[in-house]
Amino acid sequence: MRDVNIKTYEQLTPKERINLTISALAREDIVEADRLYDTCPKRDYTVCDKEYNCRLMILPCIKYLFYTQCAYYYNILVKIDSIILLIEATSVQNPSEEDARYDKMHDRHDIFVGRLKALHQGFLQFCDQAELDGQDLLKTMNIQDTCFDINKYLAYDIDPEQADIAAIKALFLECWQFKE
Numbered sequence: 496m497r498d499v500n501i502k503t504y505e506q507l508t509p510k511e512r513i514n515l516t517i518s519a520l521a522r523e524d525i526v527e528a529d530r531l532y533d534t535c536p537k538r539d540y541t542v543c544d545k546e547y548n549c550r551l552m553i554l555p556c557i558k559y560l561f562y563t564q565c566a567y568y569y570n571i572l573v574k575i576d577s578i579i580l581l582i583e584a585t586s587v588q589n590p591s592e593e594d595a596r597y598d599k600m601h602d603r604h605d606i607f608v609g610r611l612k613a614l615h616q617g618f619l620q621f622c623d624q625a626e627l628d629g630q631d632l633l634k635t636m637n638i639q640d641t642c643f644d645i646n647k648y649l650a651y652d653i654d655p656e657q658a659d660i661a662a663i664k665a666l667f668l669e670c671w672q673f674k675e
Contacts, residue, residue: 504534546673554632557670561618562636568611569642575604608648613655617663624664625671 507515512531519527542548579600586597622629638645 549673553670557667558636562638564614565638566642568607568614569645571607572648575600605653608651608653609655610659611648613659614663615649616655617660618667620664621667624668
């Protein structure tokens with residue numbers, strides 16, 4: 496294409512230009528590939544800050560991860576509460592087998608309250624370290640719209656495992672890391 500006028504190069508469509516560049520590279524004509532690149536129309540773009548955009552794009556993923564885990568633990572707790580109520584409603588005076596199931600359900604209840612609280616605290620600690628307003632971020636998720644009694648579980652006097660809190664925080668921080 497060395498005999499082609501420069502004006503012809505400027506009129507190439509992007510599709511034509513890329514196919515001609517591929518052909519030039521296939522025949523190892525680097526000069527022609529460079530000419531196609533150099534004559535390509537130039538555009539100037541203005542975009543928002545890269546770090547801001549990347550973090551803004553990852554926020555829905557972080558919110559989804561938190562929300563789904565929160566709903567998971569909440570739904571398990573609702574089911575456990577229902578089983579406990581069923582055991583209480585149908586229990587006969589002092590049968591040891593029912594007492595064992597009842598105790599087991601209460602133990603499971605406490606474990607999952609601890610996990611829910613660890614998730615919540617780990618998320619808020621992530622927000623603090625990332626310098627995000629955790630309470631406002633939680634408001635954008637409307638968790639109470641689907642997990643109606645979540646605050647009841649978060650108010651229980653059960654301490655979550657510190658290792659669980661740290662793992663949750665680390666998970667969210669890993670999602671939040673910005674690599675140049």
